[in-house]
Amino acid sequence: MNSDPKKRDVALIVDDSPETLRLLTDALDHAGITVMVALDGLAAMRIVEQITPDIILLDAVMPGIDGFETCRRLKRRGDLDNVPVIFMTGLSETEHIVKGLEAGGVDYLAKPIAIDEMLARIRVHLANARLALSARAALDVAGRFLLAVDGEGRLIWATPQTQKFLAGLKSEGDAETFTLSVEQRQWLEQVKDRADTLPPGKSFFRGERFTLSHLGRLGPDEILLRLTVDGMSLPQAELRKELGLTSRESEVLSWLSQGKTNRDIAQILGLSPRTVDKHLEQIYEKLGVENRTSAAALAARVLGKKTDT
Helix, strand or coil: CCCCCCCCCEEEEECCCHHHHHHHHHHHHHCCCEEEEECCHHHHHHHHHHCCCCEEEEECCCCCCCHHHHHHHHHCCHHHCCCCEEEEECCCCHHHHHHHHHCCCCEEEECCCCHHHHHHHHHHHHHHHHHHHHHHHHHHHCCCCEEEECCCCEEEEECHHHHHHHHCCHHHCCHHHCECCHHHHHHHHHHHHCCCCCCCCCCEEECCCEEEEEEEEEECCEEEEEEEECCCCCHHHHHHHHHCCCHHHHHHHHHHHCCCCHHHHHHHHCCCHHHHHHHHHHHHHHHCCCCHHHHHHHHHHHHHHHHHC
């Protein structure tokens, strides 16, 4: 199921039935998936402390901590946000299906498990999870301060740079428990009503410490927002202040100091490579250096000094 033959997907099966574990382990191993097993929720929590699975098959009804509570606890871990959880149970009532989805599950398999159906669903959810991870990684590489919230303003995910900033807002709580304020949720309600016709980035909520702009809807209950930090000591701002550069020059130098090539910088900033070259020529002249290595070293000294103070 993995396009990379050198890496096998890893599935964690959580079930208290030895027969079910044996059946699923054989089927998944035959499909080329590495299998880990846990007999209860606590054992599952111990396993994910050591390794992050690619997908989790979780029995809903188990002694001790049931599958629903196990799923909630697993999803509180930031490194498992994008790991699909498929519930397995003989309970097929709508209320149990809803309960599983609300706990963080993405799908439901009724027992006895139909192996072909299970493998097909696993393939779909693994592919979807990889697409989501790739998209978010690309956004972070591009230096974007982006986050997604649900309809109630609760954080679903954020690029790592955004997570660091949110975690620094001590009065707002840490990044994992971040929720929009009452005023921000009121703004979000207004935006949701016009989400299908509202141009991306044209609706703003301006706060004291940061501005949120609405970029669109990613799913039925997943709203993408851009965060612009007001007064935050970003690397670009420090370079502009300390070295007398323009805003664009400071952006180019900031990315240069992080080891980005001219082509990378052009893609990140939406410029042509020729324009980046011109900015670099101006930067070299202003800094009194001859090449990108010297410019990057000078930027590193400036930013290092600010970090130490």
